[in-house]
Amino acid sequence: MGIVPGERHKSGKYAMAMTTINEILDAAIAWIAGDPDPVTRKELQAVIDSGDFDDLADRMHGTLEFGTAGLRGIVGAGSNRMNRAVIIRATRGVADHVLAKNPGLVVVGRDARLSSPQFLEDTIAVLAAAGIPVRYFDAPVATPIVAYAARVLGAQAGIIITASHNPADYNGYKVYAPNAVQIVPPTDTEIAESIDRVGPAVEVPRHDDPFHAHGVGRISDDLLDRYLTDLEEVRGDAQAEQELRIVYTPMHGVGWRFFEEAMRRAGYRRVTPVPEQVEPDGRFPTTHFPNPEEPGALDLAIALAERTDADIILSNDPDADRLAVALPSDGTWIGLSGNQIGCLLADYVLEHWSEPDHRPMVIESIVSSPMLASIAQRHGAYFDQTLTGFKWIWNAALDLEAAGTGRFAFGYEEALGYSVGRAVRDKDGISAGVVFADLASACHAEGITVLDRLETLYRHHGLWVSTQKSIVRPGAEGIAEIDAAMALLEERVPDQLDGRTVLRATDFHVGADRRPRWLGATPLVALDLDGDARVLIRPSGTEPKLKIYIDLRAHLGPDDSVMDVEQDALETATRIAEAAAAFVGLT
Structure with a gap:
């Protein structure tokens, strides 16, 4: 009989006020009348006829919000x-x-x-x-x-x-x-x-x-040729190790066509794609969540790497703007974090900087590792941070270049996004993959592994670890809890977290007029702790989550095991995250 105002519906919840139901029904009927697609018109009418008010309310709860990320949502009617x-x-x-x-x-x-x-x-x-x-x-x-x-x-x-x-x-x-x-x-x-x-x-x-x-x-295809030519310039005098055995997966996305040609031109001859995931397939049949960061997402790639005795795994996400890396170590495979990849790439790019008349600039999102600042200082590069997103990294780069500060060399954000060189003003998993292969080749030529190079960075700059805690609070009540947590931090901050004194607090919701436009007003609170630790707390921009980021620098002695020190530091970082969550009342 469809949805009738004031009645109890399939969800078992009591209906909203009659005016609300009528408003949503009217909006749905109007949407159907204005929809040129017969498929979604039929779909939305079926929801109305089913009497599932919760589903209808969700589909007609306003419109998808257009923001700096454009639009993103579930495909369907409404x-x-x-x-x-x-x-x-x-x-x-x-x-x-x-x-x-x-x-x-x-x-x-x-x-x-x-x-x-x-x-x-x-x-x-x-x-x-x-x-x-x-x-x-x-x-x-x-x-x-x-x-x-x-x-x-x-x-x-x-x-x-x-x-x-x-x-x-x-x-x-x-x-x-x-x-x-x-x-x-x-x-x-x-x-x-x-x-x-x-x-x-x-x-x-x-x-x-x-x-x-x-x-x-x-x-035309000539444009791809231009892109690949520009990529060759970014690589400079890099020499490919032709025998480097690479396993690659595009995660059922579009990457292979472009990555294969880029690697061929770079001189890499032993690139083996994961056959189950090499062709574009929008159903993503082998992985529900085609994000290389997700647990299990690289299982097929790891299995292939073990069968082929590969030296490295490179993975793009489905639209090929992110890069994931996994490396063999003591009989297993280790996935590098976005911060580890970013710092390795930055150090490599700056080491091979070939424009002596221009000071190189490296830029990261504010939630990425502070280790990049130390790497930049060692190479005499300009360093800056922006709000999250390559929209800010690249607007900062263009503004700084126009001001004569330097020339953009590299940018990254911890969520597996990297921009190498000036050809693409966004994150680019293809060029980053080629340059990371060059880095691996350089390590091979030196007789070391990529993990050895990472350890060298740790011994120069300290062993930085990063961890995140995401607190999910769905629904209107959850959003109110997250808002209350941020409001509390705007009023006061903790004196200490896990025994570490809070030395300084920065509320990015205020003071934007004293910062560059790429660090504008945003709901973000940063806490600097003694012992080289940092806490960032912000609500997610796309999900009902409060996100807590912890970065911590640990000392690595001459005889210390990287694995042991890293594990201890991660445990400390996790405790700090838990303490921060407890302070804002969300555990």
Whole structure:
């Protein structure tokens, strides 16, 4: 009989107030009327007919919020899902913003998710109908290649349809600004307001033959050749160890086509892909969560590495903008953390810096390891930190370059994101993978392992360990708890955590006018502790979580075991995280 206001529904929960039910029902009916896709119209009507109010309320709980990361959500019917209607309205909003601010070319690409081809077509159809010239990739493409195309083609905007490493039922929509960097405020707000002014999707003009519309053209393979040529310049005089045995997995994503060619040109001949995961497949059949950081995600790669006696495992996430690394050690395989990879790459890039007339700059997100500052100092490089996200790392780089501070060499964030060189103004797992192979080759030539090189860094700069504690609090009550925890920290901070005195506290929610724009106002509190320890506490921007980051520097004596010191330091860091959680009342 469907949903009836005031009755008890399938979830077993009492219904919300009649006005709320009626509002959501009215919104759902209006959404169906404005949805050009018969599949999702039918899907949403079926939810109404089923009487499942909780499901309907979740699907119609506002609209997906457009922010600096664009859009990302579960694919399905309703305003709070990723679907054709949302894509069409979002693209019209982007089109209106481009026309008002910077009329010109838009570059568009997509990943290999099942809904991505249709979303790409709708995106181009809306842009073409708006009279905006478009260049598009006609096959699944890596996100960094789209960012590269936006830069070299002088695009006024870039759009990539991807949900990166999220599960199969997700998709997303990411936007690049005219500087070929992901959008930052106020552009995100301006586009969101532009989207809000768009009417129902069914009324948005779309070209009926978008791929053959005037001003629409396919991006040729020559662009990939340009990208690979630029990558060769980033590598400098690096010499590939041709016998280096590499196992690679793109996690069912788009990476192999690009990674294989990049490695071939670099001189690597023994790269073996994981056969079960090498072809793009938006269903991700061998892993529910195609994120190389997830436990078990590299199991197939490790099994293949053991069978082939590989020297190293390299992995991209499905849109190839992240890089994971695993190395053999005493009969097992060790996955390096994002901070370990970032510090190794930074040290290697700075060691091989070949522009004596320019001071190299290295930049990391604020939640990444403080060890990078020490590495930069040793090499005479400029060091800076930004808010999380490569949108800030690269905007900082461009601002600093314009100010004459130096030339960007390397940037990273602890979530497996790295940018080597200046070709791509975003994280790039392909170029990072090639350069890490070069690092491994250099180690082989010296007769050492990558882990030996990491130990050398530890002995120069101290053994830095990092850990995270994520506290999940779902629902409205959970969000209120997280808000209360941050409010408490704004009022007062602990005197000590796990016996370590809090020396200094920085509330990034205030004082933005005294900081550069890449360290703007944000809900983040930093605590500096004695004994070279740091605590960062912030709410997640995408999930109902409070995130606590701990970085701790341990002394490594001449005869100390790295493994033992690291384990002790991690245990200490974990206790500090627990103490921080207890202080804010979330355990």
